[in-house]
Amino acid sequence: MDRDAEKIHHDDSISHSQREASSAASTTVFAADVGDRTTAEGPYPRLQDQKDDVPQQTSAPAPPSDTAPQRGKWQKAIIVVSLCAALFLAALDITIVTTALPTIAADLNSGAGYLWIGSAYLLTSAAFTPSWGKISDIWGRKPIVLLAAAIFFVGSTLAATSVNIAMLVAARAIQGVGGGGLVVLVNICISELVSMRDRGKYLGYVAIVWALASAIGPVLGGVFTARVSWRWCFYINLPITGVVFIVLYFMLHLDNPKTPMWDGLKAVDWLGTIAIVGGTLMLLLGLDLGGVSFSWSSATVVCLIVFGLFSAVLFVLVEWKFTKNPIMPLRIFKHISNSAALGVCFCHGYVFIAGSYYLPLYFQAVLGASPLLSGVYLLPYAVSFSVTSYATGLFIKKTGKYLPTVWFGISVMTLGFGLFIDLPSSPSWPRIVLYQLVAGFGVGQNLNSPLVALQAMVKPPDIATATATFFFTRVLSTSISVVIGGVIFQNEMERRYSYLRASLPEDVARGLTGSSAATSVGILAQLPDDQLQIARNAFYESIRVMWIMYVAFAALGMVISVFIGSHILTKEHTVAKTGLKQERPVAEPTEQERA
Structure with a gap:
């Protein structure tokens, strides 16, 4: 037995x-x-290659991400609306003061100082953008987005109650710190509220909100200034920001590591932060002052730009060798697809802003439109890229593919800005509207597609820093674009001085050329018809040359887009863990993953 x-x-x-x-x-x-x-499927590396679909039995620790908490449909909708409202205010404050500046200058008895009211916001917004992503990795998304909202609230309060121009400029700088944080953190939070597959759709909402705020900002500022007071350009932020703060405080539930304050402060990359903030401020200040307050060859401008670039080199060295928790991990750039996505972001931002910034100059200088009408004439472009951005998000959600929108979008954008070279010298509205629609259709497809491509290829712990890097790249590209476009336009007008001088008085010809060209459009209304046509021809030819430069950058974006890799967008909704325990080096992709 x-x-x-x-x-x-x-x-x-x-x-x-x-x-x-x-x-x-x-x-x-x-x-x-x-x-x-x-x-x-292709030669590109996949950092998360099919891992969401293949069960793996291994003793290795799981990545620092977890299944997202379940939210009701209405709860998610309220959170997204609140986040978009915060973004709306941050975008609104970029343009709302443009029509109020003359009144503000008179009310506060300011001379040239009023020019800093707009610049202060943009400078601090750009300089602090890279830091917000890493800070949210240390303390969690919710506390930091609330902090950004609080800073924006304080800045708005101080701006609304300013008693002199110095106080207003300082308040706008504080606003910019909070506003830049809101732009980055809203995109990070929305990315963690939905799955990778759904992000294109929800980021499309963000694009529509941004376009709406940019379009109505000048109009709203003009209405407040004429009917109530310019101070309402800032008072309007207070109740909306307060409601957003309360809603997010009670309803936004993302991973909260509850990092102790002192431990978190010790973990912050202070050297990198100082280098990137200082370098960005110096570079953008140099670009902002060059050709306006100082000549490009002046010691002030040269030193600002040179030391700004030196700080950028120092920043790279610090991130590479001397910090444990870099605010911009260089491993993001080691993957060719990530670098290509950021390259497309730069070229796209560089070209995209030109439509918003220089089409109004064409409408006013060549077609004789008023500042208000030039904003109305820009609507086909703004509406086109807004609607297209949302439709692109739906396409990505439906198909799980982002590469077709990147490639097709950058190609159509190149075509659209190429058509701008053919814009007529006299009103021909079918052509003007059609060309704007084509350009906007191309621009809208890449407002968020490169961001989806970047987020799809990085490890979950790097999502926040990659997103912050993306928006920092966009801010830099738009700032540099406006300056380079202006320099080309000024140089072309300077070349036509002899042409203008042959038919116009010397003081008028000099006022329409050089650094004062773009700001002297008002002179045109004072000219007789024969002289007016000569001046408009000079503006027309100079603007055409500028469009050629932007087409070249769009074509460069087409070339770079070829190197963006494909990745399957999972429908599984996971969120990255935050806190100091997760702040450890992320493993590089293996040779097998790169194969």
């Missing part, structure tokens, strides 16, 4: 071993099959 039991036990052991071997063999075949399919 003992021998029979021993035999049964032996047979069971053999059977169990056979089952284990069979299971292992099946798993090996299945994994190999997945690997073959992945390799066939």
Whole structure:
């Protein structure tokens, strides 16, 4: 009987071993099959290659992400609306003061100082953009987005109650710190509220909100200034920001590591922060002052730009060698697809802002439109890229593919800005509207597609810093674009001085050329018809040359887009863990993942 039991036990052991071997063999075949399919899709690395779909039995620790908490439909809608409202205010404050500046200058008895009211906001917004992502990694998304809203609230309060121009400029600088944080953190929070597959759709909402705020800002500022007071350009922020703060405080539930204040402060990359903030401020200040307050060859401008670039080099060195928790991890740039996505972001931002900034100059200087009408004439462009951005998000959600929108969008944008070279010198509205629609259709497809591509290719712990890097790249590109476009336009007008001088008084010809060209459009209304046509021809030809430069940058974006890799966008909704425990080096992709 003992021998029979021993035999049964032996047979069971053999059977169990056979089952284990069979299971292992099946798993090996299945994994190999997945690997073959992945390799066939393209040569690009996949940092999360099919890992959401393939069960893996391993003793390695799980990535620092977790399944997202379930939210009701209405709860998610309220959170997204609140985040978009915060973004709306941050975008609104870029343009709302433009029509109020003359009144503000008169009310506060300011001379040239009023020019800093707009610049102060943009400078601090750009300088602090890279830091917000890493700070939210340390303390969590919710506390930091609330902090950004609070800073924006304080800045708005001080701006609304300013008693002199110095106080207003300082308040606008504080606003810019908070506003830049809101732009970055709203996009990070929305990215963590939905799955990778759904992000394009929700980021499309963000694009529409941004376009709406940019379009109505000047109009709203003019209405407040004429009907109530310019101070309402800032008072309007207070109740909306307060409601947003309360809603997010009670309803936004993302990972909260509850990092102790002192431990978090010790973990902040202070050297990197100082280098990037200082370098950005110096570079943008140099670009802002050059050709306006100082000549480009002046010591002030040269030193600002040179030391700004030196600080950028120092920043790279610090991030590479001297910090444990870099605010902009260089590993993001090691993957060619990530670098290409950021390259497309730069070229896209560089070209996109030109439509918003220089089409109004064309409308006013060439077609004779008023500042208000030039904003109305810009609507086809703004509406086109807003609607297209949302439609692109729906396409990405439906198909799970972002590369077609990147490639097609950058190609159509190149075509659209190429058509701008053919804009007529006299009103021909079918052409003017059609060209804007084509350009906007191309621009809208890449407002968020490169961001989706970037987020899809980085590890979950790097989502926030990658997003902050993306928006920092966009801010830099738009700032540099406006300056370079202005320099080309000024140089072209300077080349036409002799042409203008032959038919116009010397003081008028000089006023329409050089650094004062773009700001002297008002002179045109004072000219007789024969002289007016000559001046408008000079503006027309100079603007055409500027469009050629932007087409070249759009074409460069087309070339760079070829290097963006494809990645399957999962429908599984996971969020990255935050806190100091997660602040450790992220493993580089293996050779097999790069194959």
